[in-house]
Amino acid sequence: MPKARPRSVSVVALLADVPSTGQLGEAQAQRFPLEGEDLAAQGEAFLEFARYHVDAGRKVVALYPSWHSERAVRAIRFARGALQSDSVAAVAMDFSPLAMSLAADQLAYLAPYLPSGLVAALPAVLPEHMLAGGWLKSVTNLATIPISVRQHLGSYAPGSTFLAFSAPTKRVGRVRKGSAAANISARPVEPIQMLIARPEGHDIDAFNNQFTPAVRPVSISALPEQPLGAKYWGSKKYIEFVAFSAHPQALTQTVRAIRPTACVWCREPVAGLHCPFCRAANHPPVGRPPTRGADVPPPPARNTGEHVRPAWVGNDPGAARPSAAGPPPGAAPPQQPPQQPSPHAEPAPPGPASYPQTAPAPGHGRHHQPPR
Incomplete structure (x- = not known):
């Protein structure tokens, strides 16, 4: 049997002058204010940080505010080009500085336990x-x-x-x-x-x-x-x-809300249209994540000319209406049901879906090179 690919490991950096709130203790994203007169001076510290971790086999999730992005985007592009590596992901965050500081430290806290692709996908769901x-x-x-x-x-x-x-x-x-x-x-x-x-x-x-x-x-x-x-x-x-x-399982429930798929190119678990690392186009799954014990209606029946009773109308066998075309020639007339459903009765809503108890298994993998 083929061996499972090892899970990628990442570190989190925040490219903005956003100090830490200190709510998660030592679990803090590395901050880079990007101060300096030119691009070299602004991005030098981040470049050395990215080089150190990429050489050690780790990926870098680089966060930055979308409303203050010019220097951060240039520094990330410079690092990716200088290192000739797609192990540095640019992830924009579109909320206020105080919330951004808290979210960055939450990602740094979760990074040792999650694949890099999930860490890069979490900023999209943390504001919720x-x-x-x-x-x-x-x-x-x-x-x-x-x-x-x-x-x-x-x-x-x-x-x-x-x-x-x-x-x-x-x-x-x-x-x-x-x-x-x-x-x-x-x-x-x-x-x-x-x-x-x-x-x-x-x-x-x-x-x-x-x-x-x-x-x-x-x-x-x-x-x-x-x-x-x-x-x-x-x-x-x-x-x-x-x-x-402050619930002990608050961050766990946030992670479970993500429904990742394996990137078609680098096999990193992603949850968006493009992989944040290799930028390959992906097709995220449609709909909400599956839940245990959920009352999921069956797929729609094919159009065979007969009226099919919806699954959520009820379990009364007399609720299904006969076909508009009537019974075939020579067939016995259908028996009258004991009780006719009220024409004004509304369908009962589906039962509540329980929250998933385990996170969906993301795809793991190292970097793949295409065949030449």
């Missing part, structure tokens, strides 16, 4: 399991989250307050009547922890009185202002927050 945003007095200069003309004009009204969310979905809502609960569309799984960052001296009383009780966190940690916070929120007066689940 957190509540991140900003408490703003004005959204006039907010360019990273879509706003309406009415919200833009409302920023000039005295006493206006807005909640701008970058995760789980991008949206902006106006805080009315001193209550922020109506703007919260989803909450992480309890218990909830919350991180807060704000400029020095910015008032936080209204935030604590109106927003914090709606989230119901069990703990709150205050952190220094993120260096890129003012650029993301378009204002120097803001309160940035991220609420996430």
Whole structure:
């Protein structure tokens, strides 16, 4: 029997001036602010970091903010070209700096236990399991989250307050009547922890009185202002927050939400249209991941001219209607069912699907070279 290919190992780097929150202890993504006068100076430290790990047989998952990407993209391309290797993956993250810092450290924590392809796929699903945003007095200069003309004009009204969310979905809502609960569309799984960052001296009383009780966190940690916070929120007066689940299995459930397939070229497990490492085109599976014990309806029957009773109508044999063409010649007339179903009866919904207990087995593999 052929031996199973060894699982690839990766390290995580964050190419932006985004300090760590310290919530995961020593499990932190390596930070590269990319400061310097030219490309060589900006990307030198990252190039040496990537060279060291690629030579050791590890892959590099390079994260960067999509709204602050120019230097990061150039540094990653320079590293891939200089090393002549596709073991460096460029992964964009499109949410606020504080949430990005937390997500990068979560990936660094998971990297030793997951294949490289899954680590690179997680940034797409991590925002779905957190509540991140900003408490703003004005959204006039907010360019990273879509706003309406009415919200833009409302920023000039005295006493206006807005909640701008970058995760789980991008949206902006106006805080009315001193209550922020109506703007919260989803909450992480309890218990909830919350991180807060704000400029020095910015008032936080209204935030604590109106927003914090709606989230119901069990703990709150205050952190220094993120260096890129003012650029993301378009204002120097803001309160940035991220609420996430402190449940022991929270990250495990996030990983199970991914449905990977093996890359057609390098055999790395991927979950998107393109492999983040070799950039080969892939075909992700359609639909949600299969679940254990789920009430999955059977595939549709072929069109044979007969009416087929849907599987979810019920188990009453009299629920199926006879064929429109009638019985064949010489056949006995069908017996009248004891009870006719009500024509106004609605079909019963399918039973609830249980959450998968094990993660889907991803494909593993080293780098393949095509036949020449």
